[in-house]
Amino acid sequence: MALSLDKGTIEIRWHGRGGQGTVTAAKMFASVAVKKGFHGQSIPMFGLERSGTPVAVYSRVSKEPIQRNDPVRKPDVVVITDPSVMVFLAASQGGKLPESIPDPREGITDETVFIINSPMSPEEAKRILGLEGKPNKVCVVDATKIALEEIGRNVPNTAILGAMAKILPEVVDMETVREELEESFGASSKLKALIPANLKAMERGYNEVRCA
Amino acid sequence: MAVELIKERKTVAMTGNQAIAEAMRQINYDVVAAYPISPQTELMGFFAEYLANGLVDTEFVTVESEHSAMSAIIGAAASGARAMTATAAQGLLYMYENLPIASNWRLPITMVLVNRALSAPLNIHCDHSDAMTARDSGWLQLFTENSQEAYHSLIMAVKIAEKALLPVIVNMEGYIVSHTIGNVNLFADAEVRDWLGESDWRTTVPHPLLDTDHPVTYGATALPDYYTELKYQQHVATWSAKDVVKEVLREFNELAGTDYALVEPYKLEDADFAIVVMGSTAGVARTAADILRERGVKAGVLKVRLFRPFPVDEIVENLKHLKAVAVLDRHDSMNGLASPLFQDIAASLYHLPERPMLHDFVYGLGGREVTVEDMLKAFNRLINLYTGKETRSSFVDYLQVRE
Incomplete structure (x- = not known):
């Protein structure tokens, strides 16, 4: 079942690490939303921004102008681009994450949908999140593996966007992402050459995402 | 000749810094001088890219300090150039001694201030403490809520500056908006250039330095015999600048189909309680007012766009009928009284025989996240003070302090 904007603003919280393109993914998402004629917003929270530090990024998409610009506290969608979050959760005592890592389960409701970059199965992810028996939809895609195979670098953005296209087809689709990539990569021939690989990664993200 | 890049209006996704750089490209300034400081650095980086790609005719002066940036811009503007700079926090303080010179010389400079907390302690995030240091500098000041408003405001600021012959600061909150x-x-390039008119050094200022047929002195001494008169002229110009801003907003609204005003009321007509705020918190405050209205509390919000000159009449008109008003200051004046916006609101309402109760909330310092819950807390405290359920020992509360 896909999410729809008919019910109002959709709020997204991204969990990643500095330098792994989470901010870029959130920006692409907002850009794609605007291209589709919606109001899109992405708020990168800059702590002491260092490569490798955990970051939380917030996005909103709506049919109406967006009034709020505060951090998303009750996310409709949680996107975990950093695979180590699940590893930490699995290894942690009583499911508590180290203080330096924002907890992806904070403020979630039964309706919150998870999109996770991880090699594990969606059932396992749901169990690690402590959501067994809950109505939450937990979707997993191995975006890092897809990125390494298709693009040759650990930039899981487009594979994640592919998974999002499955959950939020109203906002994200292949054609608009292609347009976005052509605009943002188009100025440099080196980047331009990466567009087909990124689109392939997105297509695989769409096809390979599994939900529980 | 500047390149025409955008031929018709289009809606895009942009950060505040990108939007300001886009406005700078479309305005096609004669002179820009800047020194990097977070969160302004990225803005000038985007503009430098436009410059390097040959899209603008601007003379970009990469100075060695903010003091020199302001000096260069003052010289350029006195020569008749359309000139701008951008900075933040301590960068503004470093250029400070030149600010009152720009305003008394009546130079139509525009500056984007990417609001950042002042050191110490060192902090790169947003509050309004940098802007507040400039409140008595003779510069006009606009505050903006989001990247759209920042983009629009820089374009209108050029016209305000050139009509009022006074420098204008466009405040854009660091990170939260930038x-x-x-x-x-975005406008089409031609729309911006037509609306502002071609920059012409012979007419931008009344007495350009470059007009060697009519040589003039800038920076002359005025001792006790003339200082007062020269200050009075500036006083009159600053007071009448409000009408200039109104006129430019009217023209701008006609062009853009917007409805910008000096202050922007939200559900105030029948309200009992209101928050007064500047910048990006306005939307969060409006969300809180909506929540309170669902609970039967008549709440509203007044967003102040024009901070200098202070729009006294418009403030009075919108607040006079309220029971109590919470003024939100993203700055602490450390003065034993209250912060600048509160002081200005209080002074504006003082002459009324019946006036709302006021309380000041210091909030959002150094980038502290501002949530809808914070706004509800301010409303609650205000209502409890008004009904006598709570008491106060001063006019000021720290809204978000951890004790």
Whole structure:
């Protein structure tokens, strides 16, 4: 079942690490939303921004102008681009994450949908999140593996966007992402050459995402 | 000749810094001088890219300090150039001694201030403490809520500055607006250039330095015999600048289909309680007012766009009938009284025989996240003070302090 904007603003919280393109993914998402004629917003929270530090990024998409610009506290969608979050959760005592890592389960409701970059199965992810028996939809895609195979670098953005296209087809689709990539990569021939690989990664993200 | 890049209006997703750089490209300034400081650095980086790609005719002066940036811009503007700079926090303080010179010389300079907390302690995030240091500098000041408004405001600021012959600061909150991506409806390049008119050094200022047929002195001494008269002229110009801003907003609204005003009321007509706020918190405050209205509390919000000159009449008109008003200051004046916006609101309402109760809330310092819950807390405290359920020992509360 896909999410729809008919019910109002959709709020997204991204969990990643500095330098792994989470901010870029959130920006692409907002850009794609605007291209589709919606109001899109992405708020990168800059702590002491260092490569490798955990970051939380917030996005909103709506049919109406967006009034709020505060951090998303009750996310409709949680996107975990950093695979180590699940590893930490699995290894942690009583499911508590180290203080330096924002907890992806904070403020979630039964309706919150998870999109996770991880090699594990969606059932396992749901169990690690402590959501067994809950109505939450937990979707997993191995975006890092897809990125390494298709693009040759650990930039899981487009594979994640592919998974999002499955959950939020109203906002994200292949054609608009292609347009976005052509605009943002188009100025440099080196980047331009990466567009087909990124689109392939997105297509695989769409096809390979599994939900529980 | 500047290149025409955008031929018709379009809506794109942009950060505040990107949107300002886009406005700078479309304005096609004669002179820009700047020194990097977070969160302004990225803005000038985007503009430098436009310059390097040959899209603008601007003379970009990469100075060695903010003091020199302001000096260069003052010289350029006195020569008749359309000139701008951008800075933040301590960068503004470093250029400070030149600010009152720009305003008394009546130079139509525009400056984007990417609001950042002042050191110490060192902090790169947003509050309004940098802008507040400039409140008595003779510069006009606009505050903006999002990247769309920042983009629009820089374009209108050029016209305000050139009509009022006074420098204008456009405040854009660091990170919260400068780095947040949102919808921005861009003008076609030609629309901006037509609306502002071609920059002409012979007419931008009445007595350009470059007009060697009519040589003039800038920076002359005025001792006790003339200082007062020269200050009075500036006083009159600053007071009448409000009408200039109104006129430019009217023209701008006609062009853009917007409805910008000096202050922007939200559900105030029948309200009992209101928050007064500047910048990006306005939307969060409106969300809180909506929540309170669902609970039967008549709440509203007044957003102040024009901070200098202070729009006294418009403030009075919108607040006079309220029971109590919470003024939100993203700055602490450390003065034993209250912060600047509160003081200005209080002074504006003082002459009324019946006036709302006021309380000041210091909030959002050094980038502290501002939530809808914070706004509800301010409303609650205000209502409890008004009904006598709570008491106060001063006019000021720290809204978000951890004790």
